[in-house]
Amino acid sequence: MSKKTKAVKRGKASYFMSILGVTLVLFLLGVIGWLVINTRTLGEHFKEEVEVNVYLREPLAKSDSADLVNYIAAQPYIKEYIFTTKEMAKARYLADGNESWEGILTENPLPQSIDFKVKSEYLHPDTLLNIKQDLEKQTYVTEVKYPELLVGGLDSKIKVVNWVLVGLSLILLLAAIVLIDNTIRLAMFSNRFTIKTMQMVGATRWFITKPLDIRAIINGAISGAIAIIAVLLVIRAAKKMIPELSVIQNNTQLTFLFLxxxxxxxxxxxxxxxxxxxxxxxxxxxxLY
Structure with a gap:
C-alpha cells in the first residue's frame, strides 16, 4: 500500500472522528438547550393555568351578572374566562367525587362565579392581590379566591430552576467549545506532515489553509445537521411519553436553537x-515529530 493511500485513509479517519466528536457535543448541548426552552415555557404554561374564582351574590339579575362579566372580560390581565352558573357548579362538584345533597337540601347552595385565568406576566402575588381587591369592590362580588400559597412559591421556584439551567447551559457551552477544539486539533495532528510538505514546496498559506477551511465548514455543517436530527428524535420520543409537551412547544425558540x-x-x-x-x-x- 502506497504512502499516499495510507495518508488518505488517515485523513478520512480523522475527519470521521472529528465529525463524530463534534456531533456528540452539539447533540448534548442541543438537548440541554431544549430543556431550558421547555422549562421556561412549561413555567409560563403552569402560571397561566392558575384559576381565579370570583363568587357572586344571590339573587343576581342576568343583566347585572352580564355587566360584571363584561367588566372582567375587558381587563388586560384576562387570558380566558367562563361564567359558571349554579347548575355548572353542581356538575363540577359532583364530577370531583363529592356526594349529592339531594334529599337533604332543597336548593343548590353553590354560588354562581366568574372563573378566569391570568396572563403569565400578571401572575405575581402583589399583582393578584391588587386584582382581588379591585374585584371585591364590585357590588355583586362576595369573595375572590385563588391559590395564594401556590402563586407565591411558583414564581420563585420557576426563577430558580431557570437560573440553574441557564448556568448549566453556559458551563456546557464552554465545555463544548473546549471539547470541539480539542477534537479538531487531534484530527489536524494527523495532517501535520502534509501541511508542512505543501509549505516546503512553495505553497502559500492561503493555498494550504483554503481546502482545510472548506472541509472544516462542510464537516461542521454535517455535524450540526446530524445533531439536529438526533435532537428532533429525542423530542419526538419525549412527546410520545409526555403528550403535553406538544402544547407548550415553542417552534420559534426551537428554530433559533437549531440555527x-x-x-x-x-x-x-x-x-x-x-x-x-x-x-x-x-x-x-x-x-513535528
Whole structure:
C-alpha cells in the first residue's frame, strides 16, 4: 500500500472522528438547550393555568351578572374566562367525587362565579392581590379566591430552576467549545506532515489553509445537521411519553436553537482547523515529530 493511500485513509479517519466528536457535543448541548426552552415555557404554561374564582351574590339579575362579566372580560390581565352558573357548579362538584345533597337540601347552595385565568406576566402575588381587591369592590362580588400559597412559591421556584439551567447551559457551552477544539486539533495532528510538505514546496498559506477551511465548514455543517436530527428524535420520543409537551412547544425558540447549533458547529470547527493549520505552518519540520 502506497504512502499516499495510507495518508488518505488517515485523513478520512480523522475527519470521521472529528465529525463524530463534534456531533456528540452539539447533540448534548442541543438537548440541554431544549430543556431550558421547555422549562421556561412549561413555567409560563403552569402560571397561566392558575384559576381565579370570583363568587357572586344571590339573587343576581342576568343583566347585572352580564355587566360584571363584561367588566372582567375587558381587563388586560384576562387570558380566558367562563361564567359558571349554579347548575355548572353542581356538575363540577359532583364530577370531583363529592356526594349529592339531594334529599337533604332543597336548593343548590353553590354560588354562581366568574372563573378566569391570568396572563403569565400578571401572575405575581402583589399583582393578584391588587386584582382581588379591585374585584371585591364590585357590588355583586362576595369573595375572590385563588391559590395564594401556590402563586407565591411558583414564581420563585420557576426563577430558580431557570437560573440553574441557564448556568448549566453556559458551563456546557464552554465545555463544548473546549471539547470541539480539542477534537479538531487531534484530527489536524494527523495532517501535520502534509501541511508542512505543501509549505516546503512553495505553497502559500492561503493555498494550504483554503481546502482545510472548506472541509472544516462542510464537516461542521454535517455535524450540526446530524445533531439536529438526533435532537428532533429525542423530542419526538419525549412527546410520545409526555403528550403535553406538544402544547407548550415553542417552534420559534426551537428554530433559533437549531440555527445556533449549526452556526456553533461550523464556527468552532473552522476556527480550530484554521488555527491548527497555522500552528503547524509556523513550526519547523523537526518539531513535528
Amino acid at each position: 445556533g447549533m449549526m452556526v456553533l458547529g461550523i464556527l468552532i470547527t473552522l476556527i480550530s482547523t484554521h488555527t491548527s493549520a497555522l500552528k503547524y505552518l509556523k513550526k519547523k519540520l523537526d518539531d
